[in-house]
Amino acid sequence: MSMKKTGKTATKKRPAAAKKASAATASGAKAKTAGGGSRGDKEQIRALSSMSGDICEDAKKLQSVLDMIKDASAPLPVRMAALQTMLAASFSAANFDACRPDFLAALRSVVADPELEIRQRVLGILSREHDGYAQQVLLDGLREPAKALLPPEKALQLLSYDIHTEAYPVARQIIQNPPNPAAKLEAMRLLAADAASAPVFEKILRNKREPEDVRQLSASALHGLDPQKLQEHARKIVLDKSEGDQLRATSLTAITQFAKHPDMIKDSALQKRVDELRTGEGSAALKRVSRRFLAKFSR
Amino acid sequence: MPEVLVGRDRLSEVQFAAYVAELKTDPARSSLLADLLKEDNPVYEQRGTAATVRMRGCILLAFEHLGLPGSALIYVLEELDNGRDAYLLAAAARVLRSSAAPKPAMAAFLIRALTNIRDRDDIVNLQNYGGYSVSEPGTTAVREILESLRWLGVNARAVLPGLEAARAKPDGRFSTLMLDELDRTIDAVRRSAPANESPEDDCCGFLSGLGAIRLWPSSSRGTTRIHAAVLEDQDGNKIKFGDFFRGQPSIVAFFYSRCDNPRKCSLTIAKLARVQTMLADQGLENCIRTAAITYDPEYDLPERLRGYGRSRGVRMDGGHRMLRATDGMGALRAHFHPGVNFIESLVNRHRVEVYVLNASGEVVVSFERIRWDEGAVIDQAVKLLTPLSSEDGRSLTVAVPPQPTRRKEPHSSPETDVSPGNRSVAREILATALPVVTAFLPKCPMCWVAYLSFLGIVSLRWVSYATWLFPLFAGLMLINLGSLWRRGLRRDSLAGFYFAAAGAFSILALGMGLNLPFAAPTGVVLTLVGSLLNAVSPETLRGFARAAPVKQTSNASR
Numbered sequence: 001m002s003m004k005k006t007g008k009t010a011t012k013k014r015p016a017a018a019k020k021a022s023a024a025t026a027s028g029a030k031a032k033t034a035g036g037g038s039r040g041d042k043e044q045i046r047a048l049s050s051m052s053g054d055i056c057e058d059a060k061k062l063q064s065v066l067d068m069i070k071d072a073s074a075p076l077p078v079r080m081a082a083l084q085t086m087l088a089a090s091f092s093a094a095n096f097d098a099c100r101p102d103f104l105a106a107l108r109s110v111v112a113d114p115e116l117e118i119r120q121r122v123l124g125i126l127s128r129e130h131d132g133y134a135q136q137v138l139l140d141g142l143r144e145p146a147k148a149l150l151p152p153e154k155a156l157q158l159l160s161y162d163i164h165t166e167a168y169p170v171a172r173q174i175i176q177n178p179p180n181p182a183a184k185l186e187a188m189r190l191l192a193a194d195a196a197s198a199p200v201f202e203k204i205l206r207n208k209r210e211p212e213d214v215r216q217l218s219a220s221a222l223h224g225l226d227p228q229k230l231q232e233h234a235r236k237i238v239l240d241k242s243e244g245d246q247l248r249a250t251s252l253t254a255i256t257q258f259a260k261h262p263d264m265i266k267d268s269a270l271q272k273r274v275d276e277l278r279t280g281e282g283s284a285a286l287k288r289v290s291r292r293f294l295a296k297f298s299r
Numbered sequence: 300m301p302e303v304l305v306g307r308d309r310l311s312e313v314q315f316a317a318y319v320a321e322l323k324t325d326p327a328r329s330s331l332l333a334d335l336l337k338e339d340n341p342v343y344e345q346r347g348t349a350a351t352v353r354m355r356g357c358i359l360l361a362f363e364h365l366g367l368p369g370s371a372l373i374y375v376l377e378e379l380d381n382g383r384d385a386y387l388l389a390a391a392a393r394v395l396r397s398s399a400a401p402k403p404a405m406a407a408f409l410i411r412a413l414t415n416i417r418d419r420d421d422i423v424n425l426q427n428y429g430g431y432s433v434s435e436p437g438t439t440a441v442r443e444i445l446e447s448l449r450w451l452g453v454n455a456r457a458v459l460p461g462l463e464a465a466r467a468k469p470d471g472r473f474s475t476l477m478l479d480e481l482d483r484t485i486d487a488v489r490r491s492a493p494a495n496e497s498p499e500d501d502c503c504g505f506l507s508g509l510g511a512i513r514l515w516p517s518s519s520r521g522t523t524r525i526h527a528a529v530l531e532d533q534d535g536n537k538i539k540f541g542d543f544f545r546g547q548p549s550i551v552a553f554f555y556s557r558c559d560n561p562r563k564c565s566l567t568i569a570k571l572a573r574v575q576t577m578l579a580d581q582g583l584e585n586c587i588r589t590a591a592i593t594y595d596p597e598y599d600l601p602e603r604l605r606g607y608g609r610s611r612g613v614r615m616d617g618g619h620r621m622l623r624a625t626d627g628m629g630a631l632r633a634h635f636h637p638g639v640n641f642i643e644s645l646v647n648r649h650r651v652e653v654y655v656l657n658a659s660g661e662v663v664v665s666f667e668r669i670r671w672d673e674g675a676v677i678d679q680a681v682k683l684l685t686p687l688s689s690e691d692g693r694s695l696t697v698a699v700p701p702q703p704t705r706r707k708e709p710h711s712s713p714e715t716d717v718s719p720g721n722r723s724v725a726r727e728i729l730a731t732a733l734p735v736v737t738a739f740l741p742k743c744p745m746c747w748v749a750y751l752s753f754l755g756i757v758s759l760r761w762v763s764y765a766t767w768l769f770p771l772f773a774g775l776m777l778i779n780l781g782s783l784w785r786r787g788l789r790r791d792s793l794a795g796f797y798f799a800a801a802g803a804f805s806i807l808a809l810g811m812g813l814n815l816p817f818a819a820p821t822g823v824v825l826t827l828v829g830s831l832l833n834a835v836s837p838e839t840l841r842g843f844a845r846a847a848p849v850k851q852t853s854n855a856s857r
Contacts, residue, residue, distance in 0.1 A: 056474070059474070095472070097417060097418045097420070097472040098472060098473055098474035098475075098477065099474060100420060100421070101385075102422065104421050104422070105422040105432050105433070105437075108431060109433050130348075132349030132352060132353065132386075132429065133429070133433070136349065136429075162348070163557060164347055164348035164559070164645065164646075164647055165348070166345075166346070166347035167347075168643055193557075193598075194644075194645070195595075195597030196597065196643055196644050225597075225598070227600070
């Protein structure tokens with residue numbers, strides 16, 4: 001499956017776009033990276049960290065910091081420090097709005113940077129701004145793994161910052177055929193905002209062959225999308241002796257917090273089972289939540 | 300390039316851009332561009348918000364060369380009024396300069412856009428599809444807005460004090476470059492005319508011509524299907540559309556809780572809360588209902604509706620509710636024609652919209668796109684109330700009782716500028732004519748028999764072989780009488796039968812038998828009256844009888 005390749009492409013190999021940029025600056029970058037820990041770089045980093053407050057008041061200063069971010073041949077720590085300076089300014093500088101357009105344009109120009117760390121950071125900042133360009137780049141990477149600039153799990157995480165993207169169909173595909181477990185979890189987190197995905201989460205929650213953390217995430221997503229359905233499944237899980245402690249504790253917590261009081265008082269089968277869990281050999285967490293349930297719903 | 304761009308054959312964005320470029324150069328089809336800006340246009344189906352932004356920007360910028368037509372001006376002003384995307388705002392501000400003539404009312408929209416975008420501005424490249432500026436130089440939304448203010452010149456005179464105040468106390472939101480632009484703008488507006496000379500602000504006329512307030516003709520006011528749509532309120536109570544919206548006028552706003560534009564849904568619901576307060580201040584809170592309906596019913600569960608309403612001060616009780624459609628979202632869309640489109644179940648773009656419904660649940664007026672005025676919406680709803688005097692002489696406000704719902708013509712759409720006076724006369728004529736036409740139409744084989752029988756018998760005496768046909772027509776008439784008798788028994792009303800029997804007697808016995816001159820036409824009229832009575836339900840007849848002296852019912856009695 002192509003999705004599987006996506007992860008490898010972005011994590012182990014550099015994408016074609018990044019390679020091109022890297023080749024162009026290879027010699028210079030090497031020379032400067034070798035001196036990444038030099039005294040000159042350290043001084044530069046120190047100077048950068050002290051200028052965030054007034055950076056937007058001086059156009060030349062701003063331009064020099066933005067150039068540093070864009071310079072693929074500069075040492076990575078210096079570029080990251082320049083990026084950090086701008087991020088600090090976005091919090092501390094009263095007039096950051098004035099330099100925001102230039103900052104965003106500079107970030108867009110390095111989304112295909114040879115350095116994964118820069119790409120990841122930059123795409124993260126742009127995604128938080130719901131930037132259409134960054135979203136398009138991330139989606140293209142998920143659809144066509146050869147174009148991927150980030151691992152699929154990271155791309156999905158960044159796309160989840162905006163629910164209005166076109167990421168849902170891609171995320172569903174990844175759940176069907178995940179390139180790695182982390183990507184599957186991120187795809188599930190993204191779909192937790194998609195009302196149409198409630199049946200997908202139900203199916204995963206019912207599937208005992210799924211890992212416990214995946215099923216727990218399904219329970220949490222289902223609570224947001226269809227709380228009534230979660231209550232039905234949670235009850236079945238608590239009654240099922242073959243289920244693991246962690247999932248039973250999660251299910252019982254959901255029931256204790258959100259179930260309707262009269263229904264629970266009348267449910268003698270569940271009351272009996274929870275009483276057994278309270279005194280049984282289960283985990284401390286399960287016993288604790290069982291006590292809480294009985295304190296709230298005992299007749 | 301196909302004009303229909305939906306379904307499996309929908310265009311890619313590259314194809315879409317080419318299609319727009321084609322329309323731009325073809326004067327015969329350039330009018331289609333404005334239609335493409337409607338949110339519910341199928342071209343936006345299943346696109347993400349970013350794609351929708353790119354496509355709309357592409358359409359807006361097409362007007363830069365064509366000139367901005369009146370039909371597209373509302374979309375430009377809407378973007379300036381409540382948009383928050385730098386690319387779309389920059390495109391809207393630039394395209395405004397392609398409109399026929401600068402108007403003073405445009406200045407307020409530009410100032411609002413400036414306020415909206417100052418903390419979200421971005422460099423955009425209006426030559427590129429999508430507008431993203433990566434390494435090449437571009438413009439910004441603020442720069443385009445300031446340039447449009449300069450273009451307005453003397454027409455921006457009214458907003459000059461605001462611009463001067465912004466320059467006097469720069470709050471850090473303008474770069475040095477933008478401060479220079481601001482100085483140029485202030486200077487341009489100042490020099491455009493002496494301080495005491497300002498063009499007359501035709502704000503009201505300008506806005507009313509835009510289509511931001513639409514009067515819905517009765518022919519486009521929805522269908523009976525809507526009344527069966529099931530809604531669920533913030534407390535999980537289910538209610539049919541017809542049960543909630545019939546009986547009193549209502550004010551309805553659309554929203555969804557995941558809307559990320561605070562100038563759209565969040566502001567709309569906060570303004571709805573203000574409407575409720577104003578209604579209460581006028582003692583109208585029990586006469587006019589309010590409702591907020593979500594575009595996103597699958598996600599906006601009752602708890603979310605309650606939380607969203609509560610945090611914006613919305614009053615929620617039996618007559619004022621936050622609602623989601625649990626069954627009949629399609630009917631809801633057909634009834635309101637909301638300006639919205641979706642990617643899967645999620646909204647990708649929508650307009651600001653508020654509707655005023657009459658006591659039959661039909662949309663009478665809608666306020667669209669531009670920020671609406673709470674007082675104006677209430678005024679429209681109050682017009683649907685009828686004042687009556689109570690016994691002690693106090694003025695009471697009552698709702699007009701629901702009229703029988705008329706079926707909507709397929710594919711009809713709301714139009715603008717329909718005078719309410721003409722509408723009510725047309726409605727009265729239609730209400731009278733329809734039952735009569737219905738009554739006279741033959742609706743079953745028996746009716747056809749009846750028509751043939753009496754029409755044949757009336758002219759029978761001029762037919763040379765009449766004596767041969769007489770038994771046949773007489774038999775058919777008897778069949779008709781038998782059918783009226785049976786139906787009359789079922790309906791618990793034999794009035795139709797008696798009239799038809801009298802008609803038959805008149806035709807057969809008095810006309811044919813005794814050869815009296817006016818017997819046959821009288822018989823025809825009596826038979827027709829019989830058919831009419833048979834076609835109208837007894838409830839309707841009783842309703843007509845009751846409604847004749849008094850046309851309104853008091854709300855107080857409810």
